[in-house]
Amino acid sequence: DQQVKQNSPSLSVQEGRISILNCDYTNSMFDYFLWYKKYPAEGPTFLISISSIKDKNEDGRFTVFLNKSAKHLSLHIVPSQPGDSAVYFCAEGGSQGNLIFGKGTKLSVKP
Amino acid sequence: EPEVTQTPSHQVTQMGQEVILRCVPISNHLYFYWYRQILGQKVEFLVSFYNNEISEKSEIFDDQFSVERPDGSNFTLKIRSTKLEDSAMYFCAAGTSGYNEQFFGPGTRLTVL
Structure with missing residues (x-):
């Protein structure tokens, strides 16, 4: 059974500080992982991905x-x-190329 | 930047009625997907579509669901006889390969009464 778990339903961070969002998975057969961001009433927006041959991928302010x-x-x-x-x-x-999602973590960044 | 578009944004229907949800994927994308998100739950995979046929479907995608790409641009999801539990956000997604990022449309909110 493929499972992706995000155990923190919410996270609150002060502006300018670091936000760290965590995710655990159970099936290591598949070789890429992705992060998406979603605003209310919009579809998920792709942020960044990582292949299993890497341990880090960076894109601007975002690092996985x-x-x-x-x-x-x-x-x-x-x-x-x-x-x-x-x-x-x-x-x-x-x-088969389908994505298996976690339940999500709601990030609030306070000014 | 090209976007995946979906229509309608909100569909209200009576239980037992048929609905068709429409998507226009990004033109150079070849892999198409439907996902749904019931309120408060995960985004769940329904079906993937490549080369004019279904390549994979989940347990949710039973006989009441069907997909097609009738004219080479629109990608549709049909629910033949809607049930109350079909109420959800339905997202279309597209990708350039079967193993890469997928780009999502804004979703159609389906409400079955």
């Missing part, structure tokens, strides 16, 4: 870290901005 031995990945946002306030979904690439 992959720890394969722990089956854990995290998204770091630094510095956090109020516009980053949204729900963040971790996703795993499935066997």
Whole structure:
């Protein structure tokens, strides 16, 4: 059974500080992971991905870290901005290209 | 930047009625997907579509669901006889390969009464 777990339903961070969003997965067969951001009444927006051959991928303020031995990945946002306030979904690439999503973490960045 | 578009944004229907949800994927994308999100729950995969046929479907995608790409641009999801539990946000997504990021449309909110 493929499962992606985001155990923190919410996170509150001060503007300018680092936001760290965490995700655990159970099935290590598949070789890429993604983070999406979602605002209310909009579809998920792709942020950043990482292949299992890497342990880190960086794009501007966003960095994703992959720890394969722990089956854990995290998204770091630094510095956090109020516009980053949204729900963040971790996703795993499935066997047929479908994405398996976690339940999401609602990030609130306070000015 | 090209976007995936979906229509309608909100559809209200009576239980037992048929609905068709429409999507226009990004033109150079070849892989198409439907997902749904019931309020308060995860985004769930329904079906993937490539080369004019279904490549994978989940357990949710039973006989009441169907997909097609009738004219080479629109990608549709049909629910033949809607049930109350079909009420959800339905997202269309598209990608350039089967193993890469997918780009999502804004969603259609389906309300079954």
